[in-house]
Amino acid sequence: MTTIGTRKLSTTGPVVGALGLGAMGMSDMYGPADEDESIATVHAALDAGMNLIDTADFYGSGHNELLVSRALRGRRREDVVISVKFGSRKNPDGTFQPVPYDVSASAVRDRLAQSLRRLDTDYIDIYRPSRLNPAIPVEETVGALKDMQEAGYIRHIGLSEVGAENIRRAAAVATISDVQIEYSLLSRGPEEAILPTLRELGIGLTAYGVLSRGLLSGHWTLNREVATRDFRAALPRFNGENLAANLRLVEELGRIATELGATTSQVAIAWVAAQGTDIVPLVGARRRDRLEESLGAAELTLSPEVLARIEAAIPAGAAAGGRYMDQQLHLLDSER
Template sequence: MAGMTIPTRKLSAAGPVVGALGLGAMGMSDMYGPADESQSIATLHAALDAGMNLIDTADFYGSGHNELLISRALRERRRDEVVLSVKFGSRKHPDGSFQPAPYDVSAVAVRDRLAQSLRRLNTDYIDIYRPSRLNPDVPIEETVGALREMQEAGYIRHIGLSEVGEESIRRAAAVATISDVQIEYSLLSRGPEQALLPTLRELGIGLTAYGVLSRGLLSGHWTVDRALGSKDFRAALPRFNGANLAANLKLVEELGRVARELAATTSQVAIAWVAAQGDDIVPLVGARRVDRLEESLGALDVRLTPEHLTRIEAAIPAGAAAGGRYMDQQLHLLDSER
């Protein structure tokens, strides 16, 4: 992988040029149980060496740990080598659990949380800054207006959004130029195709897709008897439980058959499918180890013909997933699900 340079894509007409795959760093600090810091840093270095310059994080991943980890990894790197995408708004208790909504996305919070992220990341600016979720009691115009002020002051380069619906995107775009919207998009989560993607394309806004492997379900490495630790939030997700899990893994088996014909792994085909949905989409992969990163990068060598895409669609049709992508009480809080 040394010296590898992957293809690039542009996040909107005014957005940054990034690698065709981005790295989601959440699992290096949070949500999926313990991670090895030395492996995490090695993975971040390997991603940058491959030309995978988009690194996605949030100030609440590990309650600041993720930003500090990334700062350590970038210590010997040029700042212009990386496109840092940072989310804010979610809040945590000292024990690491999330505080219930509403999310803190007021104009005051924008400035306060940005100041803290700049300090932890040891940088003068953040490339893309975005609210992780919306607060229905805070007009999106207030949040995006404050982000625009920080952009004009030079503290952020681009403004992004996350898990928002069509109306909110239009309202935000009327206030400032939006580079991209981050949302879960995979063979098991096809919701963005209905209204979100058409709206983004109408407005010239890019999409960064997280959960492209449905948090591991589509990796080909998951088994029905896999034990999840107490700090792995997937244990509470409907798709990972009981009959839902068994049904979803049956779908993955069908995808695996297509992958074998392509001489690729199941995860590579799942990632390649997302990338094939448009040049305005950048899949984020959540690798925590170099070997998993290398497997994900192999997706860029998978060439999906129209016949392959038809076969994949037959293996996992839209709406085939058993169980929601979040628990019901979380789903109803998402602007993108309204």
């Protein structure tokens, strides 16, 4: 099993593995998953030094937190960094309720209490709103998080999909460990204002979607059947001519990977990691074989020449279609 190095989230945040594990797909969004295999994958990730586990209370309507709790039984709590998002709400059929997101001060306390119970822990390492609500000042949300931090229920405060202005406003209230945002060769938006703001303030970035929901994995094809309840079926980048255009970009990346003796996904992950030691890519592996492939990215060093070739093959803005549907993009503070 490959082992990985470490990185520090922000100037005051926790030390975590150079890659983190995104647990969402083990319970939600990408169709059925095998629970025993998911737990074995968490164990393999921890054994490789991937100690950052990212989850949310709405992934599988609580199922994901319970799964993570099961996977961590018998492990020393201090050896794991658990990151939890809250705020999004679901219906009994698994669909998301319409916005606005509930990130009020009372929601912070209520949802935190439920997550602590499901995770069977006394504290959460990083707790963050999944999205902001324009009707609720970020100061209210972060102020409530700071209260819970001072009470010992959370160790660090994070944010997710937040734009530069609200990052500054949040940082004026409390110390922010990191901002979680989609960042990949096909999603370069954070480079314009968000990443420079984070670096100015000494805040880390945890990058999700580093394989663009699987598009950059090298395993997606034009005729691939999407599983029931796999939300990628509705994403613009996975449909029609957009998909064909995006897979042509992936072919170029694959040619570079072959020359390096690596896989397409390894090069895509390594590219994100190469953008700065203040960035921790989250890998959404649901199986041990996919995890092992992703871990190989930690051993891959991309030279300036290779990075230039990758940039030429997939320049910023090359992706066909948005990363979410338009109505969802308009709700993201990070896209404003």
